[in-house]
Amino acid sequence: MVDISFDVRTDAGGRDPDSHSASLRGFHRALWSKPLPSGAMFDLDEQLRHVSALGEFHLASDGYRSTRRAECTRASETGSI
Numbered sequence: 001m002v003d004i005s006f007d008v009r010t011d012a013g014g015r016d017p018d019s020h021s022a023s024l025r026g027f028h029r030a031l032w033s034k035p036l037p038s039g040a041m042f043d044l045d046e047q048l049r050h051v052s053a054l055g056e057f058h059l060a061s062d063g064y065r066s067t068r069r070a071e072c073t074r075a076s077e078t079g080s081i
Contacts (some may be wrong), residue, residue, distance in 0.1 A: 002027045002030060003023075008023050008027075018062050028048055028059065028060075029044045029046070032044055032059060040052065040053075042054075044059065048060060
């Protein structure tokens with residue numbers, strides 16, 4: 001459950017909540033872990049990582065990274081993203 005009244009800065013110790021708030025990571029994990037249209041489950045671990053036959057993904061509230069970086073680069077160069 002996501003508590004929208006909770007200020008995630010309070011558990012970030014004065015640092016960036018995206019990097020240091022365990023609560024924010026938990027909220028993201030709850031929101032982003034879900035079944036995909038294929039039926040496969042997109043589960044995130046405590047560090048917001050997913051590893052499966054789909055690839056390896058590292059998520060954050062302000063971005064994501066995939067190990068399929070070369071494919072993403074080629075797609076952006078051709079404008080097909």
